[in-house]
Amino acid sequence: MKWSYIGAIIIGIYFLFPLYVLFLLAFNQPDYTLLARYPTLIPVSITINNLAVSLQGTAFIDPLIKSLETATLVGIITLILGIPAGYGLSRLPRGLAYPILVLLLVTNMMPAIVIGIPIAVEFIKLHLFETVEGLALAQTLITLPLATFILQGTFSSIPGDLENQARIDGAGLIRRLFSILLPIAAPGIAAAFLISWMFSWDEFTYAILLIPFHSTLPVTIYSDVTRGNLLAGVAFSLVFTLPVIVLTLALQKYLRGEYLAGGIKG
Amino acid sequence: MKWTPFLLVIPAVGYIIGFSFFPTIDAVYLSFQDPHGGLSLHNYQELAYFNIGGSVLDTVLVTVGALAIQLGLGFVVASVLSREFFGKKAVSTITIIPMGVATVVAAITFSFIFETSGGYANTILHSLFGANVDWYSTSLSSLLVVMLADSWKNTPIVSLILLAGMSSIPKELYYSASIDGAGPLRRFLYITLPNLRSFIGVALILRGVQEFNIFALPLILIGDHPPLLTTLVYNLYTTTFPEVGLALAAATVLLGFILVFMGVVIKLTGGRSS
Numbered sequence: 001m002k003w004s005y006i007g008a009i010i011i012g013i014y015f016l017f018p019l020y021v022l023f024l025l026a027f028n029q030p031d032y033t034l035l036a037r038y039p040t041l042i043p044v045s046i047t048i049n050n051l052a053v054s055l056q057g058t059a060f061i062d063p064l065i066k067s068l069e070t071a072t073l074v075g076i077i078t079l080i081l082g083i084p085a086g087y088g089l090s091r092l093p094r095g096l097a098y099p100i101l102v103l104l105l106v107t108n109m110m111p112a113i114v115i116g117i118p119i120a121v122e123f124i125k126l127h128l129f130e131t132v133e134g135l136a137l138a139q140t141l142i143t144l145p146l147a148t149f150i151l152q153g154t155f156s157s158i159p160g161d162l163e164n165q166a167r168i169d170g171a172g173l174i175r176r177l178f179s180i181l182l183p184i185a186a187p188g189i190a191a192a193f194l195i196s197w198m199f200s201w202d203e204f205t206y207a208i209l210l211i212p213f214h215s216t217l218p219v220t221i222y223s224d225v226t227r228g229n230l231l232a233g234v235a236f237s238l239v240f241t242l243p244v245i246v247l248t249l250a251l252q253k254y255l256r257g258e259y260l261a262g263g264i265k266g
Numbered sequence: 267m268k269w270t271p272f273l274l275v276i277p278a279v280g281y282i283i284g285f286s287f288f289p290t291i292d293a294v295y296l297s298f299q300d301p302h303g304g305l306s307l308h309n310y311q312e313l314a315y316f317n318i319g320g321s322v323l324d325t326v327l328v329t330v331g332a333l334a335i336q337l338g339l340g341f342v343v344a345s346v347l348s349r350e351f352f353g354k355k356a357v358s359t360i361t362i363i364p365m366g367v368a369t370v371v372a373a374i375t376f377s378f379i380f381e382t383s384g385g386y387a388n389t390i391l392h393s394l395f396g397a398n399v400d401w402y403s404t405s406l407s408s409l410l411v412v413m414l415a416d417s418w419k420n421t422p423i424v425s426l427i428l429l430a431g432m433s434s435i436p437k438e439l440y441y442s443a444s445i446d447g448a449g450p451l452r453r454f455l456y457i458t459l460p461n462l463r464s465f466i467g468v469a470l471i472l473r474g475v476q477e478f479n480i481f482a483l484p485l486i487l488i489g490d491h492p493p494l495l496t497t498l499v500y501n502l503y504t505t506t507f508p509e510v511g512l513a514l515a516a517a518t519v520l521l522g523f524i525l526v527f528m529g530v531v532i533k534l535t536g537g538r539s540s
Contacts (some may be wrong), residue, residue: 007346008357014339015360018375018418019367021386025378033378038389081278088274100275107286109475111524113499114517117510118289118296141285148278173270202368204482205496209503218370222486225374237371248366249359 022241025234026050034230054235063220064239066132067201070216073136074200075193078143082192085144086151087181090158101152104145115141116209123210130211138206143196150195154188155181194251198244290521297514309515316502318516321493325523328409328416328484328494329477335417336473337466340424347425348432365422373486376415380487405492412484416477424469431465432458467535471528478524495520 025033029045054060089097119138120129128134158181166176182189204218211219217240225233300308347358364372379386380401391397402408435457443453459466481496490497495516503513 004346004349004351007342008351008353011343011346012357012360014418015364015422018372018379019363021379022371022375025375034384036384038392039384039386041386041389081281084274085278088271091271092275096272100279104279104282107282109471109524109528110286110290111479111496111517111520113479113481113496114293114514114521115286115289117499117503117513117517118292119285121508121510122289137285141282144278144282198366202370204370205479208500218368218482221370221374222482225377225486233374237368237374241367241371244368245363245366248362252359252362 022234022238026238030231050231051235051238054232055239059232060236060239063215063217063236066211066214067216067218067240069132070136070139070207071197071200073132074139074143075197077136077140078147078196079189079193081140082144082147082151083182083189085148086192087155087177089148089152090155091160097152101149104148108142108145112142112205113209116206119206120209130213132211135206135210135216136200138210139200139203140196142203143199146199147192147196150188150192151185154185158184191251194247198247198251201240201244293514294518294521296511297518299511301509301511309511312512313515313519316498316512316516317493318498318519321495321498321516322519322523324405324409324492325478325495325520327406328413328480329474329527331409332413332416332420332477332480333470333474335413336421336424337469339417339421340428340469343421343425344428344432347429361425362422364419367419369419369482370486372415372419373483376411376418376483377487380411380414402488408488408492412480412487415483415487416480419483420473420476424473427465427469427472428462431462435461463535467531470531470535474527474531475524478520478527495523 024039024041024043027046027048027050028040028043029047030050032044033039089100092100116138123129123131123134126134128137162180163176166180171179202218203216204222207216207219208222215223217236221233221236221240224230224236297309298305298307300306343361347354347361367375381388382400382402385401387401388398391399399407401411439457439461440453443457448456479496480494481500484490484494484497485500490501493501499513499516499520502516503510506512
Protein backbone atom coordinates (compact mmCIF):
# COMPACT_ATOMS: atom_id res chain seq x y z
CA MET A 1 0.00 0.00 0.00
CA LYS A 2 2.66 2.45 1.09
CA TRP A 3 4.87 1.52 -1.86
CA SER A 4 2.00 2.19 -4.25
CA TYR A 5 1.79 5.78 -3.06
CA ILE A 6 5.52 6.39 -3.17
CA GLY A 7 5.61 4.94 -6.68
CA ALA A 8 2.57 6.95 -7.71
CA ILE A 9 4.11 10.21 -6.49
CA ILE A 10 7.40 9.59 -8.32
CA ILE A 11 5.53 8.67 -11.49
CA GLY A 12 3.33 11.74 -11.18
CA ILE A 13 6.30 14.09 -10.87
CA TYR A 14 8.14 12.42 -13.74
CA PHE A 15 5.22 12.64 -16.14
CA LEU A 16 4.02 16.10 -15.18
CA PHE A 17 7.26 18.04 -14.71
CA PRO A 18 7.98 18.67 -18.42
CA LEU A 19 4.44 19.95 -18.93
CA TYR A 20 4.85 22.20 -15.92
CA VAL A 21 8.02 23.60 -17.52
CA LEU A 22 6.10 24.28 -20.74
CA PHE A 23 3.46 26.09 -18.68
CA LEU A 24 6.12 28.20 -16.92
CA LEU A 25 7.71 29.12 -20.25
CA ALA A 26 4.39 30.08 -21.76
CA PHE A 27 3.00 32.14 -18.88
CA ASN A 28 6.00 33.62 -17.07
CA GLN A 29 7.71 36.77 -18.22
CA PRO A 30 10.78 35.85 -20.32
CA ASP A 31 13.05 37.57 -17.78
CA TYR A 32 12.37 34.70 -15.40
CA THR A 33 12.49 31.90 -17.97
CA LEU A 34 14.29 32.23 -21.30
CA LEU A 35 16.60 35.04 -20.28
CA ALA A 36 17.42 33.88 -16.75
CA ARG A 37 20.65 32.14 -15.79
CA TYR A 38 18.66 29.95 -13.42
CA PRO A 39 14.99 30.01 -14.45
CA THR A 40 12.54 29.90 -11.55
CA LEU A 41 10.58 26.79 -10.76
CA ILE A 42 7.57 28.68 -9.46
CA PRO A 43 5.28 30.98 -11.42
CA VAL A 44 6.42 34.43 -10.27
CA SER A 45 5.09 36.80 -12.89
CA ILE A 46 2.10 35.37 -14.69
CA THR A 47 1.36 37.07 -17.99
CA ILE A 48 -0.53 36.20 -21.12
CA ASN A 49 1.56 38.66 -23.07
CA ASN A 50 3.81 35.92 -24.49
CA LEU A 51 0.89 34.08 -26.00
CA ALA A 52 -0.85 37.23 -27.16
CA VAL A 53 2.22 38.51 -29.02
CA SER A 54 3.08 35.14 -30.58
CA LEU A 55 -0.40 34.21 -31.66
CA GLN A 56 -1.38 37.47 -33.29
CA GLY A 57 -0.81 37.80 -37.00
CA THR A 58 -1.15 35.02 -39.52
CA ALA A 59 2.14 33.15 -39.09
CA PHE A 60 0.25 30.67 -36.99
CA ILE A 61 -2.98 30.31 -38.95
CA ASP A 62 -1.57 28.79 -42.13
CA PRO A 63 0.28 25.86 -40.53
CA LEU A 64 -2.66 25.26 -38.19
CA ILE A 65 -5.04 24.95 -41.13
CA LYS A 66 -2.57 22.68 -42.95
CA SER A 67 -2.34 20.43 -39.90
CA LEU A 68 -6.12 20.31 -39.49
CA GLU A 69 -6.65 19.54 -43.18
CA THR A 70 -4.00 16.85 -43.30
CA ALA A 71 -5.14 15.13 -40.11
CA THR A 72 -8.78 15.12 -41.20
CA LEU A 73 -7.89 13.83 -44.66
CA VAL A 74 -5.73 11.08 -43.13
CA GLY A 75 -8.65 10.05 -40.91
CA ILE A 76 -11.02 9.92 -43.90
CA ILE A 77 -8.66 7.98 -46.22
CA THR A 78 -7.88 5.58 -43.38
CA LEU A 79 -11.57 4.86 -42.80
CA ILE A 80 -12.35 4.49 -46.52
CA LEU A 81 -9.66 1.81 -46.82
CA GLY A 82 -9.80 0.51 -43.27
CA ILE A 83 -13.54 -0.18 -42.80
CA PRO A 84 -13.82 -2.61 -45.75
CA ALA A 85 -10.49 -4.19 -44.83
CA GLY A 86 -11.42 -4.55 -41.16
CA TYR A 87 -14.80 -6.05 -42.05
CA GLY A 88 -13.30 -8.34 -44.69
CA LEU A 89 -10.62 -9.60 -42.30
CA SER A 90 -13.20 -10.27 -39.58
CA ARG A 91 -15.14 -12.53 -41.99
CA LEU A 92 -12.12 -14.33 -43.45
CA PRO A 93 -10.92 -17.60 -41.92
CA ARG A 94 -8.36 -16.99 -39.20
CA GLY A 95 -5.59 -18.77 -41.06
CA LEU A 96 -5.92 -16.22 -43.85
CA ALA A 97 -6.74 -13.09 -41.85
CA TYR A 98 -3.82 -13.44 -39.45
CA PRO A 99 -0.99 -13.42 -42.05
CA ILE A 100 -2.58 -10.42 -43.80
CA LEU A 101 -2.75 -8.49 -40.51
CA VAL A 102 0.87 -9.35 -39.75
CA LEU A 103 1.88 -8.21 -43.24
CA LEU A 104 0.11 -4.88 -42.68
CA LEU A 105 1.67 -4.35 -39.26
CA VAL A 106 5.16 -5.31 -40.42
CA THR A 107 5.13 -2.89 -43.34
CA ASN A 108 4.14 -0.31 -40.77
CA MET A 109 7.62 -0.76 -39.34
CA MET A 110 9.45 0.32 -42.48
CA PRO A 111 11.29 3.54 -41.64
CA ALA A 112 9.55 6.72 -42.80
CA ILE A 113 12.87 8.24 -43.73
CA VAL A 114 13.67 5.30 -46.05
CA ILE A 115 10.24 5.36 -47.74
CA GLY A 116 9.90 9.14 -47.65
CA ILE A 117 12.81 10.00 -49.95
CA PRO A 118 11.73 7.92 -53.00
CA ILE A 119 8.15 9.09 -52.39
CA ALA A 120 9.33 12.71 -52.38
CA VAL A 121 11.18 12.19 -55.66
CA GLU A 122 8.07 10.57 -57.16
CA PHE A 123 5.75 13.27 -55.79
CA ILE A 124 7.79 16.01 -57.45
CA LYS A 125 7.08 14.36 -60.81
CA LEU A 126 3.39 13.91 -59.96
CA HIS A 127 2.98 17.48 -58.62
CA LEU A 128 2.02 16.10 -55.21
CA PHE A 129 5.10 17.60 -53.54
CA GLU A 130 4.20 20.39 -51.07
CA THR A 131 0.53 19.38 -51.10
CA VAL A 132 -1.71 18.35 -48.23
CA GLU A 133 -3.09 15.47 -50.32
CA GLY A 134 0.38 14.01 -50.92
CA LEU A 135 1.31 14.23 -47.24
CA ALA A 136 -1.99 12.64 -46.20
CA LEU A 137 -1.42 9.74 -48.61
CA ALA A 138 2.00 9.10 -47.06
CA GLN A 139 0.85 9.42 -43.44
CA THR A 140 -1.98 6.96 -44.04
CA LEU A 141 0.76 4.33 -44.32
CA ILE A 142 1.25 4.63 -40.58
CA THR A 143 -2.40 4.86 -39.56
CA LEU A 144 -4.02 2.29 -41.86
CA PRO A 145 -2.52 -0.89 -40.34
CA LEU A 146 -3.41 0.20 -36.80
CA ALA A 147 -6.93 1.30 -37.79
CA THR A 148 -7.53 -1.92 -39.75
CA PHE A 149 -6.49 -3.84 -36.68
CA ILE A 150 -8.87 -1.95 -34.38
CA LEU A 151 -11.73 -2.26 -36.89
CA GLN A 152 -11.10 -5.95 -37.43
CA GLY A 153 -11.50 -6.43 -33.68
CA THR A 154 -14.65 -4.33 -33.63
CA PHE A 155 -16.33 -6.20 -36.49
CA SER A 156 -15.27 -9.56 -35.08
CA SER A 157 -17.18 -8.80 -31.90
CA ILE A 158 -20.44 -8.40 -33.85
CA PRO A 159 -22.17 -11.81 -33.78
CA GLY A 160 -22.38 -13.44 -37.20
CA ASP A 161 -25.94 -14.58 -36.39
CA LEU A 162 -27.17 -11.02 -36.40
CA GLU A 163 -25.83 -10.53 -39.90
CA ASN A 164 -27.10 -13.90 -41.13
CA GLN A 165 -30.56 -13.07 -39.87
CA ALA A 166 -30.55 -9.90 -41.93
CA ARG A 167 -29.21 -11.79 -44.93
CA ILE A 168 -32.07 -14.31 -44.69
CA ASP A 169 -34.48 -11.38 -44.51
CA GLY A 170 -33.04 -10.30 -47.85
CA ALA A 171 -30.71 -7.44 -46.91
CA GLY A 172 -27.76 -7.06 -49.27
CA LEU A 173 -24.23 -6.23 -48.16
CA ILE A 174 -24.68 -2.46 -48.49
CA ARG A 175 -27.98 -2.57 -46.60
CA ARG A 176 -26.47 -4.74 -43.84
CA LEU A 177 -23.50 -2.41 -43.66
CA PHE A 178 -25.53 0.73 -43.09
CA SER A 179 -28.36 -0.62 -40.97
CA ILE A 180 -26.52 -3.15 -38.80
CA LEU A 181 -22.75 -3.20 -39.00
CA LEU A 182 -21.78 0.47 -39.01
CA PRO A 183 -24.10 1.56 -36.19
CA ILE A 184 -22.86 -1.23 -33.92
CA ALA A 185 -19.25 -0.62 -34.87
CA ALA A 186 -19.53 3.15 -34.40
CA PRO A 187 -17.35 3.37 -31.25
CA GLY A 188 -14.55 1.39 -32.91
CA ILE A 189 -14.81 3.51 -36.05
CA ALA A 190 -14.65 6.69 -33.98
CA ALA A 191 -11.58 5.38 -32.16
CA ALA A 192 -9.87 4.46 -35.45
CA PHE A 193 -10.59 7.91 -36.86
CA LEU A 194 -9.35 9.77 -33.78
CA ILE A 195 -6.20 7.68 -33.43
CA SER A 196 -5.41 8.29 -37.11
CA TRP A 197 -6.11 11.97 -36.64
CA MET A 198 -3.75 12.15 -33.67
CA PHE A 199 -0.98 10.29 -35.47
CA SER A 200 -1.13 12.72 -38.35
CA TRP A 201 -1.27 15.73 -36.02
CA ASP A 202 2.01 14.59 -34.44
CA GLU A 203 3.76 13.28 -37.57
CA PHE A 204 7.08 14.94 -38.38
CA THR A 205 9.26 12.84 -40.70
CA TYR A 206 6.96 12.65 -43.74
CA ALA A 207 5.92 16.26 -43.16
CA ILE A 208 9.47 17.62 -43.30
CA LEU A 209 10.32 15.47 -46.34
CA LEU A 210 7.12 16.04 -48.33
CA ILE A 211 6.07 19.59 -47.33
CA PRO A 212 9.35 21.20 -46.31
CA PHE A 213 8.46 24.85 -47.04
CA HIS A 214 4.92 25.78 -46.00
CA SER A 215 4.41 22.92 -43.64
CA THR A 216 2.22 21.61 -40.84
CA LEU A 217 2.51 22.77 -37.22
CA PRO A 218 5.23 20.33 -36.02
CA VAL A 219 7.62 21.38 -38.77
CA THR A 220 6.74 25.06 -38.28
CA ILE A 221 7.45 24.80 -34.56
CA TYR A 222 10.75 23.11 -35.38
CA SER A 223 11.83 25.85 -37.77
CA ASP A 224 10.70 28.59 -35.35
CA VAL A 225 12.84 27.16 -32.59
CA THR A 226 15.90 26.56 -34.78
CA ARG A 227 15.64 30.16 -36.03
CA GLY A 228 15.70 31.35 -32.41
CA ASN A 229 12.04 32.31 -32.37
CA LEU A 230 11.65 30.59 -29.02
CA LEU A 231 8.58 32.25 -27.55
CA ALA A 232 6.60 31.60 -30.72
CA GLY A 233 7.70 27.98 -30.58
CA VAL A 234 6.51 27.66 -26.99
CA ALA A 235 3.18 29.39 -27.65
CA PHE A 236 2.48 27.25 -30.73
CA SER A 237 3.48 24.15 -28.77
CA LEU A 238 0.95 24.90 -26.09
CA VAL A 239 -1.88 25.53 -28.55
CA PHE A 240 -0.81 22.42 -30.41
CA THR A 241 -0.73 20.22 -27.31
CA LEU A 242 -3.83 21.10 -25.32
CA PRO A 243 -6.45 19.73 -27.74
CA VAL A 244 -4.54 16.48 -28.15
CA ILE A 245 -4.21 15.93 -24.41
CA VAL A 246 -7.98 16.40 -24.13
CA LEU A 247 -8.48 13.91 -27.00
CA THR A 248 -6.09 11.42 -25.43
CA LEU A 249 -7.94 11.51 -22.15
CA ALA A 250 -11.25 11.12 -23.97
CA LEU A 251 -9.84 8.12 -25.81
CA GLN A 252 -8.32 6.60 -22.69
CA LYS A 253 -10.47 3.49 -22.76
CA TYR A 254 -9.34 2.67 -26.31
CA LEU A 255 -5.65 3.06 -25.53
CA ARG A 256 -5.34 -0.48 -24.30
CA GLY A 257 -2.26 -2.65 -24.27
CA GLU A 258 -4.36 -5.63 -25.37
CA TYR A 259 -5.01 -3.98 -28.72
CA LEU A 260 -1.35 -3.49 -29.39
CA ALA A 261 -0.17 -6.76 -27.92
CA GLY A 262 -2.82 -8.88 -29.65
CA GLY A 263 -1.66 -7.72 -33.06
CA ILE A 264 1.62 -9.54 -32.87
CA LYS A 265 0.76 -12.17 -30.30
CA GLY A 266 -2.32 -13.46 -32.10
CA MET B 267 -20.19 -14.88 -51.69
CA LYS B 268 -17.09 -16.36 -50.13
CA TRP B 269 -14.97 -13.95 -52.13
CA THR B 270 -16.54 -10.75 -50.83
CA PRO B 271 -14.41 -10.44 -47.66
CA PHE B 272 -11.32 -11.11 -49.71
CA LEU B 273 -12.15 -8.39 -52.25
CA LEU B 274 -12.80 -5.91 -49.44
CA VAL B 275 -9.31 -6.42 -48.06
CA ILE B 276 -7.54 -5.90 -51.38
CA PRO B 277 -7.61 -2.07 -51.58
CA ALA B 278 -5.93 -1.65 -48.18
CA VAL B 279 -3.31 -4.32 -48.83
CA GLY B 280 -2.66 -2.92 -52.31
CA TYR B 281 -2.28 0.57 -50.91
CA ILE B 282 0.23 -0.53 -48.28
CA ILE B 283 2.24 -2.57 -50.78
CA GLY B 284 2.20 0.20 -53.38
CA PHE B 285 3.22 2.95 -50.98
CA SER B 286 5.53 0.99 -48.72
CA PHE B 287 7.00 -2.03 -50.50
CA PHE B 288 7.75 -0.40 -53.82
CA PRO B 289 9.38 2.75 -52.44
CA THR B 290 11.48 0.60 -50.10
CA ILE B 291 12.70 -1.61 -52.95
CA ASP B 292 13.21 1.52 -55.03
CA ALA B 293 15.30 3.07 -52.24
CA VAL B 294 17.52 0.02 -51.87
CA TYR B 295 17.95 -0.30 -55.64
CA LEU B 296 18.81 3.38 -56.13
CA SER B 297 21.34 3.24 -53.31
CA PHE B 298 23.40 0.78 -55.36
CA GLN B 299 23.47 3.04 -58.41
CA ASP B 300 26.52 5.14 -59.18
CA PRO B 301 26.21 8.58 -60.83
CA HIS B 302 26.54 7.02 -64.29
CA GLY B 303 23.60 4.67 -63.80
CA GLY B 304 25.61 1.46 -63.31
CA LEU B 305 25.33 -0.76 -60.26
CA SER B 306 28.14 -0.33 -57.77
CA LEU B 307 29.03 0.15 -54.12
CA HIS B 308 30.08 3.73 -54.88
CA ASN B 309 27.59 5.32 -52.46
CA TYR B 310 28.53 2.97 -49.65
CA GLN B 311 32.24 3.68 -50.05
CA GLU B 312 31.45 7.38 -50.01
CA LEU B 313 29.55 6.96 -46.72
CA ALA B 314 32.82 6.21 -44.95
CA TYR B 315 33.69 9.92 -45.24
CA PHE B 316 30.54 10.82 -43.33
CA ASN B 317 31.32 8.89 -40.16
CA ILE B 318 28.82 6.13 -40.88
CA GLY B 319 30.44 3.93 -38.22
CA GLY B 320 29.90 6.58 -35.56
CA SER B 321 26.27 7.03 -36.57
CA VAL B 322 25.63 3.30 -36.37
CA LEU B 323 27.21 3.15 -32.92
CA ASP B 324 25.24 6.17 -31.66
CA THR B 325 22.00 4.78 -33.05
CA VAL B 326 22.52 1.41 -31.37
CA LEU B 327 23.45 3.19 -28.14
CA VAL B 328 20.30 5.32 -28.16
CA THR B 329 18.14 2.31 -29.02
CA VAL B 330 19.51 0.11 -26.25
CA GLY B 331 19.60 2.91 -23.68
CA ALA B 332 16.11 4.20 -24.41
CA LEU B 333 14.65 0.68 -24.42
CA ALA B 334 16.28 -0.06 -21.06
CA ILE B 335 14.91 3.14 -19.51
CA GLN B 336 11.43 2.58 -20.96
CA LEU B 337 11.23 -1.04 -19.87
CA GLY B 338 12.46 -0.17 -16.37
CA LEU B 339 10.05 2.72 -15.91
CA GLY B 340 7.31 0.79 -17.67
CA PHE B 341 7.63 -1.97 -15.08
CA VAL B 342 7.43 0.55 -12.24
CA VAL B 343 4.32 2.19 -13.70
CA ALA B 344 2.67 -1.13 -14.51
CA SER B 345 3.38 -2.58 -11.04
CA VAL B 346 1.92 0.47 -9.35
CA LEU B 347 -1.16 0.44 -11.58
CA SER B 348 -1.71 -3.29 -11.15
CA ARG B 349 -2.52 -2.72 -7.48
CA GLU B 350 -5.65 -1.20 -6.04
CA PHE B 351 -5.32 2.05 -4.13
CA PHE B 352 -7.18 5.28 -3.62
CA GLY B 353 -6.48 7.69 -6.47
CA LYS B 354 -5.45 4.99 -8.93
CA LYS B 355 -7.63 6.43 -11.66
CA ALA B 356 -5.95 9.82 -11.41
CA VAL B 357 -2.49 8.24 -11.55
CA SER B 358 -3.37 6.13 -14.57
CA THR B 359 -4.68 9.23 -16.32
CA ILE B 360 -1.45 11.09 -15.60
CA THR B 361 0.62 8.24 -17.02
CA ILE B 362 -1.21 8.51 -20.34
CA ILE B 363 -0.78 12.26 -20.83
CA PRO B 364 2.62 12.15 -22.60
CA MET B 365 1.00 10.11 -25.39
CA GLY B 366 -0.98 13.21 -26.26
CA VAL B 367 2.07 15.48 -26.38
CA ALA B 368 3.56 15.78 -29.85
CA THR B 369 7.14 14.57 -30.25
CA VAL B 370 8.21 18.02 -31.39
CA VAL B 371 6.73 19.61 -28.28
CA ALA B 372 8.41 17.03 -26.03
CA ALA B 373 11.71 17.77 -27.78
CA ILE B 374 11.39 21.52 -27.29
CA THR B 375 10.36 21.18 -23.65
CA PHE B 376 13.33 18.94 -22.91
CA SER B 377 15.65 21.31 -24.73
CA PHE B 378 14.57 24.01 -22.26
CA ILE B 379 15.02 21.65 -19.31
CA PHE B 380 18.53 20.61 -20.33
CA GLU B 381 19.86 23.91 -21.61
CA THR B 382 23.43 24.49 -20.53
CA SER B 383 22.74 28.04 -19.47
CA GLY B 384 19.24 28.82 -18.30
CA GLY B 385 18.00 25.26 -18.10
CA TYR B 386 15.58 23.96 -15.50
CA ALA B 387 17.67 20.87 -14.75
CA ASN B 388 20.55 23.15 -13.84
CA THR B 389 18.28 25.28 -11.67
CA ILE B 390 17.48 22.20 -9.62
CA LEU B 391 21.08 20.98 -9.50
CA HIS B 392 22.28 24.46 -8.61
CA SER B 393 19.87 24.94 -5.73
CA LEU B 394 20.55 21.45 -4.36
CA PHE B 395 24.29 21.00 -4.91
CA GLY B 396 25.52 24.32 -6.30
CA ALA B 397 26.56 22.39 -9.40
CA ASN B 398 26.17 23.26 -13.05
CA VAL B 399 26.29 20.66 -15.79
CA ASP B 400 27.07 21.15 -19.46
CA TRP B 401 24.69 18.53 -20.85
CA TYR B 402 26.12 18.70 -24.34
CA SER B 403 29.82 18.52 -23.43
CA THR B 404 30.21 14.89 -24.54
CA SER B 405 28.34 12.95 -27.16
CA LEU B 406 27.33 10.39 -24.54
CA SER B 407 25.61 12.97 -22.34
CA SER B 408 23.92 14.57 -25.37
CA LEU B 409 22.59 11.17 -26.34
CA LEU B 410 21.42 10.65 -22.75
CA VAL B 411 19.28 13.79 -23.04
CA VAL B 412 17.73 12.32 -26.20
CA MET B 413 17.07 9.02 -24.43
CA LEU B 414 15.41 10.76 -21.48
CA ALA B 415 13.16 12.89 -23.68
CA ASP B 416 12.21 9.88 -25.76
CA SER B 417 11.50 7.80 -22.68
CA TRP B 418 9.27 10.46 -21.21
CA LYS B 419 7.15 10.48 -24.34
CA ASN B 420 7.08 6.71 -24.87
CA THR B 421 7.06 5.02 -21.46
CA PRO B 422 3.23 5.19 -21.40
CA ILE B 423 2.83 2.83 -24.34
CA VAL B 424 5.32 0.37 -22.83
CA SER B 425 3.57 0.44 -19.46
CA LEU B 426 0.17 -0.08 -21.13
CA ILE B 427 1.47 -3.23 -22.81
CA LEU B 428 3.15 -4.53 -19.64
CA LEU B 429 0.02 -3.78 -17.63
CA ALA B 430 -2.06 -5.78 -20.09
CA GLY B 431 0.39 -8.63 -19.59
CA MET B 432 0.38 -8.41 -15.80
CA SER B 433 -3.40 -8.46 -15.59
CA SER B 434 -3.36 -11.71 -17.60
CA ILE B 435 -1.30 -13.50 -14.91
CA PRO B 436 -3.54 -15.43 -12.49
CA LYS B 437 -3.36 -13.98 -8.96
CA GLU B 438 -3.28 -17.53 -7.48
CA LEU B 439 0.28 -17.96 -8.78
CA TYR B 440 1.43 -15.08 -6.58
CA TYR B 441 -0.52 -16.31 -3.55
CA SER B 442 0.92 -19.80 -3.68
CA ALA B 443 4.41 -18.44 -4.32
CA SER B 444 4.27 -16.19 -1.27
CA ILE B 445 2.92 -19.06 0.84
CA ASP B 446 5.95 -21.04 -0.30
CA GLY B 447 8.07 -18.16 0.98
CA ALA B 448 9.06 -16.32 -2.22
CA GLY B 449 9.80 -12.61 -1.67
CA PRO B 450 8.82 -9.80 -4.05
CA LEU B 451 12.06 -10.08 -6.05
CA ARG B 452 11.74 -13.82 -6.59
CA ARG B 453 8.07 -13.51 -7.44
CA PHE B 454 9.03 -10.92 -10.04
CA LEU B 455 11.85 -13.05 -11.48
CA TYR B 456 10.06 -16.40 -11.49
CA ILE B 457 6.43 -15.47 -12.12
CA THR B 458 6.11 -12.01 -13.64
CA LEU B 459 9.02 -12.05 -16.09
CA PRO B 460 8.46 -15.51 -17.66
CA ASN B 461 4.74 -14.88 -18.06
CA LEU B 462 5.37 -11.51 -19.64
CA ARG B 463 7.82 -12.80 -22.21
CA SER B 464 5.64 -12.28 -25.26
CA PHE B 465 4.38 -8.91 -23.99
CA ILE B 466 7.95 -7.73 -23.43
CA GLY B 467 8.70 -8.93 -26.96
CA VAL B 468 5.84 -6.87 -28.36
CA ALA B 469 6.97 -3.79 -26.44
CA LEU B 470 10.58 -4.29 -27.59
CA ILE B 471 9.63 -4.64 -31.25
CA LEU B 472 7.14 -1.80 -31.22
CA ARG B 473 9.49 0.60 -29.44
CA GLY B 474 12.81 -0.73 -30.75
CA VAL B 475 11.89 -0.13 -34.37
CA GLN B 476 10.78 3.40 -33.47
CA GLU B 477 14.02 3.92 -31.54
CA PHE B 478 16.08 3.13 -34.65
CA ASN B 479 13.88 5.61 -36.50
CA ILE B 480 14.13 8.31 -33.83
CA PHE B 481 14.36 11.54 -35.81
CA ALA B 482 12.55 14.65 -34.59
CA LEU B 483 13.94 14.42 -31.04
CA PRO B 484 17.66 14.27 -31.93
CA LEU B 485 17.19 16.78 -34.75
CA ILE B 486 15.80 19.34 -32.30
CA LEU B 487 17.85 18.45 -29.21
CA ILE B 488 21.32 17.90 -30.72
CA GLY B 489 21.09 18.67 -34.44
CA ASP B 490 23.34 16.25 -36.28
CA HIS B 491 26.27 16.15 -33.86
CA PRO B 492 26.70 13.44 -32.74
CA PRO B 493 24.99 11.97 -35.80
CA LEU B 494 22.38 9.24 -35.66
CA LEU B 495 21.50 7.24 -38.77
CA THR B 496 18.25 9.17 -39.35
CA THR B 497 19.75 12.63 -38.91
CA LEU B 498 22.65 11.55 -41.14
CA VAL B 499 20.18 10.44 -43.83
CA TYR B 500 18.32 13.73 -43.54
CA ASN B 501 21.50 15.77 -43.62
CA LEU B 502 22.79 13.93 -46.71
CA TYR B 503 19.36 14.27 -48.34
CA THR B 504 19.08 18.03 -47.86
CA THR B 505 22.70 18.78 -48.79
CA THR B 506 22.95 16.62 -51.90
CA PHE B 507 19.39 16.90 -53.29
CA PRO B 508 18.46 16.14 -56.11
CA GLU B 509 21.20 13.47 -55.91
CA VAL B 510 19.68 11.11 -53.35
CA GLY B 511 21.93 8.05 -53.77
CA LEU B 512 24.13 8.81 -50.77
CA ALA B 513 21.18 9.47 -48.46
CA LEU B 514 19.51 6.28 -49.63
CA ALA B 515 22.66 4.26 -48.96
CA ALA B 516 22.59 5.47 -45.35
CA ALA B 517 18.85 4.76 -45.25
CA THR B 518 19.49 1.22 -46.48
CA VAL B 519 21.99 0.69 -43.66
CA LEU B 520 19.26 1.82 -41.24
CA LEU B 521 16.76 -0.57 -42.82
CA GLY B 522 19.23 -3.43 -42.49
CA PHE B 523 19.67 -2.78 -38.77
CA ILE B 524 15.92 -2.65 -38.21
CA LEU B 525 15.34 -5.97 -39.98
CA VAL B 526 18.14 -7.64 -38.01
CA PHE B 527 16.77 -6.19 -34.76
CA MET B 528 13.26 -7.47 -35.47
CA GLY B 529 14.60 -10.91 -36.28
CA VAL B 530 16.62 -11.08 -33.06
CA VAL B 531 13.77 -9.94 -30.82
CA ILE B 532 11.27 -12.32 -32.42
CA LYS B 533 13.74 -15.16 -31.99
CA LEU B 534 14.52 -14.29 -28.34
CA THR B 535 11.00 -13.74 -27.08
CA GLY B 536 9.41 -16.58 -29.03
CA GLY B 537 7.19 -15.52 -31.93
CA ARG B 538 5.13 -18.71 -31.65
CA SER B 539 3.88 -18.13 -28.10
CA SER B 540 0.26 -18.99 -27.33
